[in-house]
Amino acid sequence: MAAHNHGPAQTVVVLGGGIGGVAAANRLRRRLDRRHRVILINRDPDFTFAASYLWVMSGRRRPNQVTRPLQSLQRRGIEVVIADIEAIDPVTRTVTAGGRQIAADHLIVSLGADYATDKIPGLQRAGETFATLTGALRLAPAVNAVTKGRVLVVTAAPLYRCPAAPYEAALLIDAALRHRGVRGNVDVAVHSAEPAPMGVAGANVSAAVTAILADRGIDYHPSHQITAAEPGRADFADGRSEAFDLLVYMPPIRLPDVVAASALASTSGWIDADRQTLATVFPGVYAIGDNTHLPLSIGKPLPRAGVFAHAQALVVADNIAASIQGASATARFDGHGGCYIETGFGKAGYGSGDFYAEPSPKVNIRRPARRWHLGKVAFEYNVMRRWL
Numbered sequence: 001m002a003a004h005n006h007g008p009a010q011t012v013v014v015l016g017g018g019i020g021g022v023a024a025a026n027r028l029r030r031r032l033d034r035r036h037r038v039i040l041i042n043r044d045p046d047f048t049f050a051a052s053y054l055w056v057m058s059g060r061r062r063p064n065q066v067t068r069p070l071q072s073l074q075r076r077g078i079e080v081v082i083a084d085i086e087a088i089d090p091v092t093r094t095v096t097a098g099g100r101q102i103a104a105d106h107l108i109v110s111l112g113a114d115y116a117t118d119k120i121p122g123l124q125r126a127g128e129t130f131a132t133l134t135g136a137l138r139l140a141p142a143v144n145a146v147t148k149g150r151v152l153v154v155t156a157a158p159l160y161r162c163p164a165a166p167y168e169a170a171l172l173i174d175a176a177l178r179h180r181g182v183r184g185n186v187d188v189a190v191h192s193a194e195p196a197p198m199g200v201a202g203a204n205v206s207a208a209v210t211a212i213l214a215d216r217g218i219d220y221h222p223s224h225q226i227t228a229a230e231p232g233r234a235d236f237a238d239g240r241s242e243a244f245d246l247l248v249y250m251p252p253i254r255l256p257d258v259v260a261a262s263a264l265a266s267t268s269g270w271i272d273a274d275r276q277t278l279a280t281v282f283p284g285v286y287a288i289g290d291n292t293h294l295p296l297s298i299g300k301p302l303p304r305a306g307v308f309a310h311a312q313a314l315v316v317a318d319n320i321a322a323s324i325q326g327a328s329a330t331a332r333f334d335g336h337g338g339c340y341i342e343t344g345f346g347k348a349g350y351g352s353g354d355f356y357a358e359p360s361p362k363v364n365i366r367r368p369a370r371r372w373h374l375g376k377v378a379f380e381y382n383v384m385r386r387w388l
């Protein structure tokens with residue numbers, strides 16, 4: 001509930017209307033009384049739930065089921081500005097959006113990660129991706145059209161959004177081919193730039209996912225970086241080439257241009273922030289979700305995942321609200337989180353645990369079961385219905 005106090009009215013500006021931004025704005029609006037402004041700025045008028053794109057690919061969701069207009073947040077008292085953010089000055093906490101300057105007392109940056117598909121020549125033209133809603137929509141008929149030949153699923157860089165997604169894509173494509181009775185005529189293979197599936201979660205998780213792939217007859221080629229593609233052929237860093245009938249890719253990522261051009265960008269290529277409070281080096285400025293680099297003890301960063309963006313959003317919102325209300329800001333992000341791995345046939349596995357554990361993340365994986373699939377449905381419901 002919103003607590004009342006008699007300090008000066010404050011403005012909190014949230015950059016980005018994705019999972020992190022929407023969760024942060026909602027939580028702030030619940031915690032703060034209406035004297036204080038909560039402004040959310042996003043380029044697109046719609047929120048789309050990326051974790052459901054694979055269900056769009058497999059025909060289980062229509063686009064309108066994973067899309068909500070951000071303007072709906074206005075009814076809760078969140079001011080929504082649909083505009084391109086052109087500049088961010090973290091020193092003065094001033095943002096330029098759609099040619100207009102907006103000043104913040106507290107600024108939350110949740111602008112996600114942009115795709116850098118152009119890093120791999122020819123990939124965009126030769127392949128299809130499930131990493132955008134339009135891509136997932138195009139991929140659905142492309143998967144349905146496969147009756148024989150080879151499907152290659154590639155990760156085009158070791159760092160990408162959602163470590164589970166490309167492996168889920170391969171499993172869901174396998175399931176679709178089995179449903180149509182053509183799997184026997186189609187080879188399905190995953191070529192990953194990274195040395196093991198979901199490696200950040202530890203060797204036991206990698207081994208479990210590798211075993212699930214093997215069980216389904218999906219060939220797995222780790223540390224196999226794609227370098228170029230043309231229709232029907234993919235080239236790899238070891239000099240090998242692979243023929244394909246359908247190439248499906250997870251694109252590399254980079255910091256969004258507007259952040260890269262600002263003082264927020266660090267030598268990590270992302271925004272550095274405190275692991276527990278998500279505070280940046282600029283007073284009153286916080287960075288959450290995919291645009292933030294949070295190093296783990298194993299040298300890799302915390303995975304880009306909506307569950308983390310969501311958890312971090314609540315921590316930052318609670319601490320900003322507490323500081324506005326003159327209370328102590330005690331909320332901390334503790335590195336706990338989990339990730340569903342859709343395996344098809346109405347089931348999913350679930351890897352969860354403590355990513356901040358020392359000396360390495362402590363993550364357990366649960367075997368594919370209906371309950372974990374329903375867990376992912378609940379995550380979707382939570383974000384799409386509770387926050388929007």
Ligand SMILES: Cc1cc2nc3c(=O)[nH]c(=O)nc-3n(C[C@H](O)[C@H](O)[C@H](O)COP(=O)(O)OP(=O)(O)OC[C@H]3O[C@@H](n4cnc5c(N)ncnc54)[C@H](O)[C@@H]3O)c2cc1C
Pocket residue numbers: 015016017018019020021041042043044049050051052053054083084085086110111112113130131132161162165256258288289290291304305306307308309339340
């Ligand atoms: C296929 C796929 C499946 C996934 N599955 C899962 C899953 O099962 N579980 C899970 O936890 N995570 C999953 N993820 C990851 C999850 O979607 C992201 O981690 C999450 O969206 C990050 O939230 P965010 O708020 O940091 O960024 P985003 O949700 O990407 O939001 C960033 C927003 O900022 C906007 N923006 C960027 N630049 C500008 C600008 N200059 N001006 C205005 N607006 C701008 C963007 O348009 C976007 O709306 C998946 C991702 C993909 C691609």
